[in-house]
Amino acid sequence: MRFNLKMKSLIWIAMAAALILASSAAWSQGDSAQDKSIPTSKVERLNRAPVSKETLQVKLPRPVEVTLSNGMNVMILEDHRFPLISVQFDINGAGPLYEPASQPGLAGATARLLEEGTKTRTSKQIAEQIDSLGASLSSSAGFGSGSATLSASGLSDTFEQWFALTTDVLLHPNFPADELAQYKARTKPALLQQRSQPNFLANQAFNRALYGEYPAAVVSATPESLDSLTPAMLADWHEKHYAPQNTILAISGDVHASTLIPQLRKWLGEWQRSKASVTFPPGPPPASKGKVFLIDRPGSVQTTLLMGNLAIERSDPDYPALIVLNEVLGAGSASRLFLNLREEKGYTYGVYSNLIARKYAGPWTAGGDLRTEVTDGAMTEFLRELNRIRDEKVPEDELEAARHSVIARFALSLESPQQLIAYAITRRTYKFPPDYWDKYPAQIAAIKAEDIERVAKKYINPATMQVVAVGDASKIKTVMEKYGPVEMLDASGKTANISGLEVEPSAAAAH
Amino acid sequence: MRHFNIRCAFGLLLALSMATAPIGASQTAAKPAEVASARNIQIPIQQVTLKNGLRVVLSEDHAAPTVSLCITFDVGSRNELPGHTGFAHLFEHMMFQGSQNVGKGEHLILVRVNGGDVNGTTNQDSTNYYERVPANQLDMALFLESDRMRALRITPANLDNQRNTVKEERRLRMDNQAYGKTGEIIGDLAYDNFAYKHSTMGSMADLDAASLDDVAKFFKMYYAPNNAVLTLVGDFKTAEAIDKIKKYFEDIPAQPPPPTVDMTEPAQTQERKTTVEDSFARLPRLDIVYKTVPANSPDWYALDMLGDILFGGTSSRLYQKLVKEKGLALQVAGGIDMRRGPALFQAFALLKPGQDPAQIEQLISEELERVKNDGVTTAELEKVRIQDRLQQAESMESTVSRARTLGRYAVYFHDPTLINTMLAKYSDVTPDDIRRVARQYLGETQRTIVLTVPKAEAAQQARPTKGPEDPR
Numbered sequence: 009m010r011f012n013l014k015m016k017s018l019i020w021i022a023m024a025a026a027l028i029l030a031s032s033a034a035w036s037q038g039d040s041a042q043d044k045s046i047p048t049s050k051v052e053r054l055n056r057a058p059v060s061k062e063t064l065q066v067k068l069p070r071p072v073e074v075t076l077s078n079g080m081n082v083m084i085l086e087d088h089r090f091p092l093i094s095v096q097f098d099i100n101g102a103g104p105l106y107e108p109a110s111q112p113g114l115a116g117a118t119a120r121l122l123e124e125g126t127k128t129r130t131s132k133q134i135a136e137q138i139d140s141l142g143a144s145l146s147s148s149a150g151f152g153s154g155s156a157t158l159s160a161s162g163l164s165d166t167f168e169q170w171f172a173l174t175t176d177v178l179l180h181p182n183f184p185a186d187e188l189a190q191y192k193a194r195t196k197p198a199l200l201q202q203r204s205q206p207n208f209l210a211n212q213a214f215n216r217a218l219y220g221e222y223p224a225a226v227v228s229a230t231p232e233s234l235d236s237l238t239p240a241m242l243a244d245w246h247e248k249h250y251a252p253q254n255t256i257l258a259i260s261g262d263v264h265a266s267t268l269i270p271q272l273r274k275w276l277g278e279w280q281r282s283k284a285s286v287t288f289p290p291g292p293p294p295a296s297k298g299k300v301f302l303i304d305r306p307g308s309v310q311t312t313l314l315m316g317n318l319a320i321e322r323s324d325p326d327y328p329a330l331i332v333l334n335e336v337l338g339a340g341s342a343s344r345l346f347l348n349l350r351e352e353k354g355y356t357y358g359v360y361s362n363l364i365a366r367k368y369a370g371p372w373t374a375g376g377d378l379r380t381e382v383t384d385g386a387m388t389e390f391l392r393e394l395n396r397i398r399d400e401k402v403p404e405d406e407l408e409a410a411r412h413s414v415i416a417r418f419a420l421s422l423e424s425p426q427q428l429i430a431y432a433i434t435r436r437t438y439k440f441p442p443d444y445w446d447k448y449p450a451q452i453a454a455i456k457a458e459d460i461e462r463v464a465k466k467y468i469n470p471a472t473m474q475v476v477a478v479g480d481a482s483k484i485k486t487v488m489e490k491y492g493p494v495e496m497l498d499a500s501g502k503t504a505n506i507s508g509l510e511v512e513p514s515a516a517a518a519h
Numbered sequence: 520m521r522h523f524n525i526r527c528a529f530g531l532l533l534a535l536s537m538a539t540a541p542i543g544a545s546q547t548a549a550k551p552a553e554v555a556s557a558r559n560i561q562i563p564i565q566q567v568t569l570k571n572g573l574r575v576v577l578s579e580d581h582a583a584p585t586v587s588l589c590i591t592f593d594v595g596s597r598n599e600l601p602g603h604t605g606f607a608h609l610f611e612h613m614m615f616q617g618s619q620n621v622g623k624g625e626h627l628i629l630v631r632v633n634g635g636d637v638n639g640t641t642n643q644d645s646t647n648y649y650e651r652v653p654a655n656q657l658d659m660a661l662f663l664e665s666d667r668m669r670a671l672r673i674t675p676a677n678l679d680n681q682r683n684t685v686k687e688e689r690r691l692r693m694d695n696q697a698y699g700k701t702g703e704i705i706g707d708l709a710y711d712n713f714a715y716k717h718s719t720m721g722s723m724a725d726l727d728a729a730s731l732d733d734v735a736k737f738f739k740m741y742y743a744p745n746n747a748v749l750t751l752v753g754d755f756k757t758a759e760a761i762d763k764i765k766k767y768f769e770d771i772p773a774q775p776p777p778p779t780v781d782m783t784e785p786a787q788t789q790e791r792k793t794t795v796e797d798s799f800a801r802l803p804r805l806d807i808v809y810k811t812v813p814a815n816s817p818d819w820y821a822l823d824m825l826g827d828i829l830f831g832g833t834s835s836r837l838y839q840k841l842v843k844e845k846g847l848a849l850q851v852a853g854g855i856d857m858r859r860g861p862a863l864f865q866a867f868a869l870l871k872p873g874q875d876p877a878q879i880e881q882l883i884s885e886e887l888e889r890v891k892n893d894g895v896t897t898a899e900l901e902k903v904r905i906q907d908r909l910q911q912a913e914s915m916e917s918t919v920s921r922a923r924t925l926g927r928y929a930v931y932f933h934d935p936t937l938i939n940t941m942l943a944k945y946s947d948v949t950p951d952d953i954r955r956v957a958r959q960y961l962g963e964t965q966r967t968i969v970l971t972v973p974k975a976e977a978a979q980q981a982r983p984t985k986g987p988e989d990p991r
Binding site for chain 2: 050051052053054056057058059060062089090091092131132135136138139140141142143144161162163166190193194197198200201203204205206305306307308309310340341342347350351352354355356357377378379409410412413415416417418419420422423424425
């Protein structure tokens with residue numbers, strides 16, 4: 009079954025992500041280039057379905073929380089419905105955000121190599137044992153994150169054994185030279201493959217445009233930085249950045265907190281508190297000038313658009329208002345962007361907007377994949393919707409639907425123990441009060457049209473928006489120039505030499 | 520436990536609905552000692568059939584105040600005729616375009632606004648529609664599903680609009696992606712029977728040719744209550760739910776049963792092989808597939824376990840061999856898919872640049888020979904069984920996943936209780952079975968090989984924007 013995941017990740021992840029991330033900005037209203045051959049068909053509400061007016065009242069279970077003597081925060085959420093247990097170590101300070109600029113990929117390599125050998129187990133033994141125990145293990149340190157994570161899940165009847173294996177991997181990795189060499193040999197071609205994905209290319213350019221030299225701009229390792237890694241560098245990163253006092257351990261599932269906590273003290277007692285503290289680097293201010301970037305992908309039959317402005321940190325008081333704004337604008341299939349560009353215009357399989365808020369300011373974004381021929385029409389509609397939400401007050405019924413949607417979806421998400429534990433981790437990470445999530449629905453319910461108007465004007469700024477288009481430049485460069493001076497980028501995100509572009513025959517469409 | 524349907528199933532909205540988690544369930548007494556203490560996961564199942572032939576399957580679960588409703592229709596791309604490819608999937612989109620009492624798009628809006636999730640998927644063998652909503656919105660969900668089963672609104676504007684959306688979906692998933700067309704080519708080359716030979720997504724030309732009349736006929740024939748299964752999982756009382764389902768669905772008239780589909784596939788006597796050039800791929804990809812047996816047959820379970828031994832997890836034989844030991848591939852994957860007709864056993868490898876596909880092909884063949892000659896070990900079988908238990912338990916966690924699986928098993932195998940009995944079927948498989956099925960189905964003349972290679976660098980290099988770093 010895990011092979012399925014691999015297969016999926018190869019084939020599908022890129023697109024799923026593209027759908028969710030894509031976004032486009034509007035700073036100038038381009039000419040309408042609507043494709044006249046497509047009849048539009050309007051969404052309509054008949055309001056005949058029986059809908060219950062009451063909002064589901066949900067009680068949020070709270071995990072048991074303790075701090076071990078080494079400073080590690082432990083959260084345990086019991087759920088005995090299934091004989092399963094999930095654990096996650098969230099190691100703050102060990103993520104790529106703290107990497108030296110010359111070493112993109114160091115944090116990720118260290119995390120990935122945890123599974124490839126310990127002082128008493130080889131890579132193959134780890135794989136064999138974890139699979140044979142009815143469990144699975146994964147470790148990563150994603151770009152943009154300040155944390156490394158080590159996750160394991162498995163059957164509850166073999167928990168003690170697979171948890172012991174997990175802590176061995178966390179505490180005693182030995183970073184074998186041959187495993188590091190293999191890791192490099194696998195990762196370098198994967199970097200190449202990444203650059204064939206329009207979604208990756210769009211994100212790379214967009215993050216660079218937003219963040220410049222700030223570490224959050226980095227979205228992948230480079231072959232050079234990978235080449236320079238040594239086992240000693242990984243061991244050093246592990247030694248200095250993996251510290252119990254900066255770690256949250258979240259456990260959910262078929263466990264009993266009262267018996268587990270003394271066991272954890274024993275199992276994790278050898279992990280000593282260190283001097284490592286995590287200092288968060290301040291992020292850059294929002295861009296003062298709007299820009300358009302174009303990445304040529306010859307033969308592309310779609311244009312991938314991604315646009316947005318830098319907005320807020322997760323702890324910003326404007327967060328709930330922006331969440332509701334995003335619901336109105338483009339969070340889902342009942343949002344304006346989807347209804348306009350997909351349901352009415354038939355330009356796309358899906359367009360969405362998104363709000364990313366972390367410890368540093370993240371952007372709101374909008375975008376999607378649209379067939380090449382309607383790139384102009386799509387830009388026009390994105391701009392129309394962005395200007396509309398800035399300039400016109402959201403009608404009360406639409407606002408009420410958006411608030412209700414956010415609250416009800418939050419309630420439904422509590423069905424999943426993993427989601428509950430994720431909420432608890434967020435609360436702890438941002439030092440929110442213990443009742444933060446209990447009060448979240450009320451915070452959303454309090455958002456008014458004036459709040460949306462205020463945050464829309466504050467954060468959605470077409471004049472300073474960054475816009476990225478990935479597609480066949482021979483067909484869309486002129487279109488994108490209508491929206492500002494176009495800077496051409498190559499697949500590595502650097503400024504490209506564009507001479508000769510126009511003489512290329514336009515790539516044949518696939519059909 | 521797997522499903523390679525990923526390439527062939529297409530959803531209304533997002534890829535995340537794509538992979539239908541396999542569910543098996545329940546332990547039997549025949550388990551070896553080491554797992555004998557494991558808790559059985561059994562879900563309650565109640566079945567009724569309405570007067571109009573609609574089959575109803577219910578499973579109560581009061582752990583969370585949610586309900587998941589799924590309607591699975593016994594129609595997929597296997598029912599399509601030449602010249603009408605992509606029709607089952609296009610029709611799935613039409614089901615969200617409004618019905619007598621529900622406006623265009625209103626279904627999506629109502630579910631979303633009430634906090635739920637909604638989607639539809641189409642594959643070769645079935646089409647399903649499902650939503651998860653708060654328990655107090657059960658009536659709304661039943662109303663929405665019954666209204667479109669009773670009286671779908673089919674207009675030229677909606678058809679044109681969804682034709683465009685589906686064509687965008689094809690571009691997004693297939694025409695604009697690295698390896699996007701490989702799956703379609705594999706099916707076309709491996710199968711002889713049109714039912715599985717053509718892709719679920721269909722051709723642009725056939726999509727363009729679909730007429731309003733085609734849509735209306737398709738609806739009448741396949742979207743009848745007697746050609747569907749309704750599954751409901753979650754927080755409700757069974758007797759009350761049955762009354763509600765009768766109220767919303769029982770007056771929808773039954774229709775004559777659709778024609779049966781001939782799924783027989785002539786025996787393959789010669790290896791088939793082709794090479795595909797891909798403009799977006801940067802690395803070669805090798806696919807080797809074998810047509811085998813329908814899912815839920817004894818040999819299918821044995822092939823499924825063999826797939827896990829070869830490809831399941833990082834301790835599997837071919838991951839260790841090709842990725843770790845020899846360092847030839849970046850990824851390997853494989854196994855058997857779940858089909859009503861002859862399922863595909865697949866092996867897949869993403870090659871490192873400069874590696875010889877023939878060498879990988881050779882190593883995979885050698886590993887299969889080893890299975891045919893020496894069999895597999897009991898320890899390997901035990902590892903697969905415990906992993907199956909883990910996956911089964913994980914797949915039970917969501918009510919949507921349970922509702923979809925019950926619907927699939929009811930339509931594919933006429934047996935929703937397979938959700939509780941499937942794990943036991945894996946217990947019956949012996950090392951001898953595995954050796955036998957490897958010999959019987961995985962011969963060299965029975966295979967189809969598709970190699971996908973990056974399109975000649977020449978075309979790329981003509982452009983100033985080159986690929987980034989050369990891997991060497």
